[in-house]
Structure formats: structure tokens, C-alpha cells
Amino acid sequence: MITEVVDKLKANFPASILGVKEFRGETTIHIKKDDLIAVATFLRDDPDCRFDYLSDVCGADAYTPENRFEVIYNLQSLSSRRRLRLKVFTDESDLHVPSVTAVWPGAGWPEREAFDMYGIIFDGHKDLRRMYMPEEFEHFPLRKDFPLMGIPDSIPLPRK
Amino acid sequence: MGLEHALGDSVITTRIDAAINWCRKNSVWPMPLGISCCGIEMMALVDPRFDASRFGSEVMRFSPRQCDLLIVAGTTTYKMAKVVRKIYDQMPDPKWVIAMGVCTSTGGMYRTYSVVQGIDQFVPVDVYVAGCPPRPDNLLHAIMMIQEKIGRGESRSTPMTVAEERRDQQLVQIGI
Numbered sequence: 001m002i003t004e005v006v007d008k009l010k011a012n013f014p015a016s017i018l019g020v021k022e023f024r025g026e027t028t029i030h031i032k033k034d035d036l037i038a039v040a041t042f043l044r045d046d047p048d049c050r051f052d053y054l055s056d057v058c059g060a061d062a063y064t065p066e067n068r069f070e071v072i073y074n075l076q077s078l079s080s081r082r083r084l085r086l087k088v089f090t091d092e093s094d095l096h097v098p099s100v101t102a103v104w105p106g107a108g109w110p111e112r113e114a115f116d117m118y119g120i121i122f123d124g125h126k127d128l129r130r131m132y133m134p135e136e137f138e139h140f141p142l143r144k145d146f147p148l149m150g151i152p153d154s155i156p157l158p159r160k
Numbered sequence: 161m162g163l164e165h166a167l168g169d170s171v172i173t174t175r176i177d178a179a180i181n182w183c184r185k186n187s188v189w190p191m192p193l194g195i196s197c198c199g200i201e202m203m204a205l206v207d208p209r210f211d212a213s214r215f216g217s218e219v220m221r222f223s224p225r226q227c228d229l230l231i232v233a234g235t236t237t238y239k240m241a242k243v244v245r246k247i248y249d250q251m252p253d254p255k256w257v258i259a260m261g262v263c264t265s266t267g268g269m270y271r272t273y274s275v276v277q278g279i280d281q282f283v284p285v286d287v288y289v290a291g292c293p294p295r296p297d298n299l300l301h302a303i304m305m306i307q308e309k310i311g312r313g314e315s316r317s318t319p320m321t322v323a324e325e326r327r328d329q330q331l332v333q334i335g336i
Contacts (some may be wrong), residue, residue: 132239132274133239133274134238134239141273141274146273147273148271148272148273149271149272149273150272150273150274151273155238155239157238157241157276157281157282158241158242158245158246158282159282
């Protein structure tokens with residue numbers, strides 16, 4: 001079961017795990033930001049874990065004074081069919097999070113999406129450009145302080 | 161009338177404008193721009209059930225150089241607006257535009273930062289089609305209205321007169 005994975009992770013990285021949450025059969029582990037790559041590599045390579053598939057990376061804005069942004073990694077093990085969620089917190093003053101593209105190359109586009117929508121900077125990402133919004137756009141639309149209708153004239157329209 | 165009388169029933173006389181408009185309106189070649197779900201209904205327009213060829217509009221061309229009717233079918237985002245405008249600019253004059261569906265006409269239910277609230281903000285629109293998505297009948301009606309417009313010789317994209325063009329060039333020269 002997934003508890004084996006959590007126990008093994010706790011034994012190997014006692015200082016990196018900030019908390020484990022269980023909700024409706026889904027396990028979420030909060031990881032210290034600096035140890036993300038080590039934990040991710042372990043989860044991928046350890047024969048008892050084998051989380052070889054990264055379903056998604058997404059950002060979230062809690063709009064709190066501390067730990068405002070979080071990055072969520074949804075992992076899946078294709079051999080044992082287990083799922084696990086990792087969470088990393090970051091602040092508005094320090095938007096840098098290590099990129100997991102070296103561990104799971106498929107993280108490239110979802111990380112670009114999180115950068116586009118929240119402005120989270122993934123260190124080590126080879127091609128961190130905007131995903132959906134135009135290149136010249138300066139704001140981050142899924143942040144809670146971004147107005148729903150956008151900022152007037154922030155995206156130029158062609159001349160009529 | 162004297163000329164027609166002299167020529168008999170086998171020859172009719174008309175103005176060259178009227179003849180050209182009559183030709184134009186019966187072979188409107190659409191440029192399909194199916195940028196979201198309205199595009200599916202637009203495809204149904206040319207199928208045997210709705211049969212746009214009854215109106216001479218079945219020749220959907222995928223090159224704007226060969227088209228005179230732009231059908232913008234779908235939600236137009238700010239990022240896509242440049243593409244729509246570029247395709248419109250590539251079409252030869254005279255040209256007509258149908259804004260198909262509520263998203264294209266007004267932004268529709270996408271009242272949000274990324275969607276242009278109506279494509280008439282950056283291209284001149286001749287006919288708006290209501291519906292989400294509109295039925296192909298509705299789009300056929302729009303094409304018939306375009307045909308009426310062409311028959312009257314109306315186009316919102318009339319080429320610039322020589323005087324206007326010269327004025328524009330002068331404005332460019334003095335840096336406006």
C-alpha cells in the first residue's frame with residue numbers, strides 16, 4: 001500500500017518531509033523546497049516506489065501572507081498503479097522552485113503553464129516561456145489579485 | 161431602352177457593376193476560420209443536408225488569397241486576434257465578414273481576460289449570427305444576407321481611393 005512508500009520516504013528523508021495528509025484515499029506529502037529533486041529522484045528510482053509517470057504539475061495561489069503559492073505534483077506508478085501527490089510551498093518574495101524536468105521530462109509543458117499563470121520560476125527548466133498568454137504579456141492571470149476582466153490595454157489588439 | 165428594342169429578346173443590357181455584383185453574390189467563396197465549436201456547425205453547412213452549394217458558397221478555400229467571405233466561427237482570444245486580422249488582411253478586396261456565434265460577436269459566456277469581447281473591435285463585421293452554436297440554417301441565412309449586401313454593391317472593405325492612399329502616405333512620411 002501507499003503507507004509503505006510514505007514510511008520509506010520518512011526513513012530516508014526525515015528532514016525533508018513537512019507533513020503527510022490523507023484525504024479520501026489520496027495521500028499528499030509536503031516537501032521542503034530545496035529537497036524536491038532528491039525526493040523526486042528517489043520516488044522514481046526506488047524499486048518499492050517506482051513513480052515513473054508524472055501526471056501533472058500545477059500551481060495554486062492561496063493568497064496568504066506566508067506560503068502564498070504552492071506547486072503540486074501528481075505522481076503515478078504505472079507498474080503498481082499507485083498514486084501520490086507532492087506539494088511544495090513558495091512565497092511571493094521568492095518565486096523560485098527547482099524544476100523536475102531532469103527527473104520527469106514530461107514536466108516541461110505543465111511547468112511552463114504554472115509559470116504563465118502564476119509567475120512561479122522553475123530553476124533548471126530549459127525553455128521557460130509563456131504557454132498560453134502572448135509573449136509580451138506582463139501579468140499572471142490566475143493569481144488571486146488579477147482582475148477577472150484583465151488589465152485594460154495590457155494585450156494590444158490589431159488596428160482596425 | 162432604345163438599344164434593347166433594337167436588339168430584340170436575345171440580348172439584355174445592364175450596368176457592368178450590376179453584372180459583376182450578380183456574379184459575385186452567386187459565388188461567394190468562404191474562408192473557414194473554425195477556431196472552436198462553431199466550426200463543427202460551419203462544416204455541416206457544406207454537407208448534403210444543408211448544401212451551401214445552392215447558394216454558390218460550397219467552395220471553402222484554405223487560402224485567404226482565394227476567398228471573399230471570412231467566416232469567423234468561434235471564441236477569439238487576444239492571442240488569436242492577430243491571426244484573424246492577418247488572414248483578413250490577406251484576403252483580396254472586396255471582402256465580407258460573418259461573426260458566427262455569440263463568442264465571436266460579443267465574447268459570449270467568456271467574459272474573461274483572455275477573450276476579445278467581440279471581433280468588431282479589430283475587423284469590420286457585416287453580419288452577426290446569434291446562437292451557441294448557431295444552427296447551419298442560421299449561417300445559411302447569414303450568407304443570404306451577405307448575398308443581398310453584395311447585390312446592393314455594399315462592402316465595408318472598399319479599397320482606398322487614390323486621394324486617401326496619397327494622404328495616408330503623406331501621414332506616414334511626416335511620421336503620424
